[in-house]
Amino acid sequence: MSDSGACAGAGVCASVVPTRFKLVDGYGEPIEPEVEPDDQVLLAANLCPMGALRVTDAATGELLAPEDD
Template sequence: MSWSIEVDADTCIGSGMCAGIAPDHFDLVDGYSCVKNATVDPAEQVVDAAESCPVEAILVKDADTGEIVAPAE
């Protein structure tokens, strides 16, 4: 199983929460969030980062099924 991570660049406000929570998965580039790898092994830090984003700019999905893992609806 693997997850895909997407950051909506139009929604991101560059709070840095994701990079602080999951530095192995996110960077801030020019003040906005950027994923280090679009496909990752499941990791709780990725879910925590998506759930903590103040504008819900991060979407985590099951790479095989497309089912949304985070943020919870």
């Protein structure tokens, strides 16, 4: 999930995983509504400076990223 209200447009997600995220009008968005939580997607969520990306397990709703500090 991408929170456009929290996104500052840093572009980390699109830089780390350009096959899964893109910048639209200066804000990061997933290319597809649902993506597999592979290592690169989790990394992008953990590196987002605004915490605008939240990766959850679709089946359980468990938060996978960002990791708690």
